[in-house]
Amino acid sequence: MDGLTEPIVEPDTEGMAMSGRKGRKPGKTLRRWIWRGIMACVVLAMIPVVLTFLYLPSFVHPISTLMMKDLVTFSGYDRRWVPLEDVAPVMVHSVMMSEDGQFCSHYGIDLGELNAVIDDAMAGEPTRGASTIPMQTVKNLYLWHGRSLLRKVIELPLAVYFDLVMPKHRIMEIYLNIAEWGPNIYGVEAASQHYFGKPAKELNRRQAALLAVTLPNPAIRNPARPSAGMRRLASVIERRAARAGDYVGCVD
Structure with a gap:
């Protein structure tokens, strides 16, 4: 039976992760940066709004x-x-x-x-x-x-x-x-x-x-x-x- 046992092959998780990163769409990254920019502008705009009340x-x-x-x-x-x-x-x-x-x-x-x-x-x-x-x-x-x-x-x-x-x-x-x-x-x-x-x-x-x-x-x-x-x-x-x-x- 030992001779019939097939070797266990571990999945190449590192290669899959790298492949996933390479396959990430540029448009998605751009949208994320745009969203972060919008949120930063909102935070900056809220500063004078809050300070005025203070x-x-x-x-x-x-x-x-x-x-x-x-x-x-x-x-x-x-x-x-x-x-x-x-x-x-x-x-x-x-x-x-x-x-x-x-x-x-x-x-x-x-x-x-x-x-x-x-x-x-x-x-x-x-x-x-x-x-x-x-x-x-x-x-x-x-x-x-x-x-x-x-x-x-x-x-x-x-x-x-x-x-x-x-x-x-x-x-x-x-x-x-x-x-x-x-x-x-x-x-x-x-x-x-x-x-x-x-x-x-x-x-x-x-x-x-x-x-x-x-x-x-x-x-x-x-x-x-x-x-x-x-x-x-x-x-x-x-x-x-x-x-x-x-x-x-x-x-x-």
Whole structure:
């Protein structure tokens, strides 16, 4: 019987596994990577959605992406959080009249200003900024800086969502506490102390207007040593802030 016994042949599992890997369809691998990319985008999109709710309480003091960069690069920054009630009303009014005059009436996007910018672009004219305070706030909190069409596409719906969830008073409070006012200087309190040696609640009309017109380009504008152009702009903002009236009612 022993001579009739057939040898037992073990299956070549390694060869079968390699054969299976070789036979895997490229389309299936591509679909898997696409799915992973979609899921990664969904996770990234959910970050600002969740953080916006976390930033609702007044005791939460968010930091901006620029502040995170300063931390990562060990350059540090100066930011002293203050509630909106501890900021001079004229400072709040000046920023609104300089940055977003329709802040109290729009829903994150100033459609009139945005349409005007689009019309100018279509006509081949130089474009100007149409960013609202909610748009600038979500950019500072969640996105990167620099001119980018992709960033704008992301920024618009985020601004609408942010304005829908967050009260106007809180939006202004966050914006004034994360806005960049110079190299490594963030927030109105740090800016007021740095440039004028006083707390933000003691700013006068002229100082408030000079700080407001610094915001579009804090890298080269210095409110303590304003250029002639800055002084002219500050005079315009000073007059607008004095006549703001109902335009600023949502934060008073």
